[in-house]
Amino acid sequence: MPEIYVLDSSALIAYFNGEPGGTKVRELLRQATDDQIHLYLHQVQLGEVYYIFWEREGKAKAELVLSDVRGYPITLKDRISFELFKEVGRLKATYRLSYADAFAVGLARSQKAKLISCDRHELAPLETQGEIEMFWVR
Structure with a gap:
């Protein structure tokens, strides 16, 4: 069974x-193309990537990034189950994460996946506490 990973917006931005x-x-994208791993991304995270590129480089760049991501071997999750909603709230309240990061962690936990991120400052405490298994890209 291929390993499962969830992308955080910081990894995509990098x-x-x-x-x-x-x-x-x-x-990791190459491995997903070869069906060696499964990649997931919540649309809340994709929205964060979209607005960051729009702010920094304009609408055209944001649209290009969005189009590229939608063409990658990434399963986009857009549903927010009651369980995910509660988990996101718990994570946000307990660890003072950004709302988008709480979604990434919540999705990774629900998929029993490793979370791919650059955000050590925000997310390392969750790894230390055993909340999530991380795949640090830097």
């Missing part, structure tokens, strides 16, 4: 900006 860690994301 990939699209050619930042450190972007090559690890590229390799």
Whole structure:
């Protein structure tokens, strides 16, 4: 059974900006293309990526990134079950995460997946507490 991973917005941003860690994301995308792993992304995270690129580089770049992501071997999750809603609230209240990061962690927990991220400052405490298994790209 292929390993399951959930992408955090920081990992996608690193990939699209050619930042450190972007090559690890590229390799994970290649593995997903070859069905070696499964990649998931919640649309809340995709919305964060979209608005960040719009703010920094304009609408055209944001639309290009959105189009690219939708063409990648990533399963987009758009539903918010009652259980996920509660888990996101618990994570946000307990760890003072951003709302988008709480969605990424909640989705990873619900999928029993590793979370792919660059956000050590925000997410390392959750790994230390045993809440989530992380795959750090930098």
